Amino acid sequence: MSTLSRPKHIGRNISRIRELRDMKQEALAQALGTSQQTVSAIENSETIDDTRLAEVAKALGVTVEAIKNYCDDMVLNIINNTFTNTSHDSSTINSINVQPNFNPLDKIVELYGEKEKLYERLIQAEKDKVEYLEKIAKGK
The missing domain is CATH 1.10.260.40 (lambda repressor-like DNA-binding domains)
Incomplete structure (x- = not known):
């Protein structure tokens, strides 16, 4: 049948x-x-x-x-x-063409700048804390 x-x-x-x-x-x-x-x-x-x-x-x-x-x-x-088996077939790897639409070095520079800004904010917060504690100490 x-x-x-x-x-x-x-x-x-x-x-x-x-x-x-x-x-x-x-x-x-x-x-x-x-x-x-x-x-x-x-x-x-x-x-x-x-x-x-x-x-x-x-x-x-x-x-x-x-x-x-x-x-x-x-x-x-x-x-x-x-389905392609990537362990035996390299055509899948070859067909993947990764081209970022940004410059990786620019991203590194941008991240470094953000890191600097965060560090400066941390230092400012510590200075503010020390100043506040000095005010409290003088007030007693």
């Missing part, structure tokens, strides 16, 4: 999407306001009424069409086409 002529098992598609979303049956049940056993029954059902399917799709954060048209082969194909 070919894949095209075989009817889609909607419950199995829901289960796969839920697993891909790293969601447990209990979490889906809570989102639907039902029990975990109800979610299990839904996932074991070959067909689901449209109202319930819309609720499940909303809880999973996907469209009804995504559940109806879900296919493991397509997901694996997308993963294979977008």
Whole structure:
């Protein structure tokens, strides 16, 4: 029996999407306001009424069409086409071209200036503290 002529098992598609979303049956049940056993029954059902399917799709954060048209082969194909193993493939590293839109030396100078300002404020605060303590000491 070919894949095209075989009817889609909607419950199995829901289960796969839920697993891909790293969601447990209990979490889906809570989102639907039902029990975990109800979610299990839904996932074991070959067909689901449209109202319930819309609720499940909303809880999973996907469209009804995504559940109806879900296919493991397509997901694996997308993963294979977008994943690169950087330990064996240097093309990913070579494709990353980092060019900052600022001069790093200017940033260093700017940070140094900020450091000087903070240091001057610290010295001024210490001078103010000493002056205040001297006033208190003279007042006694």
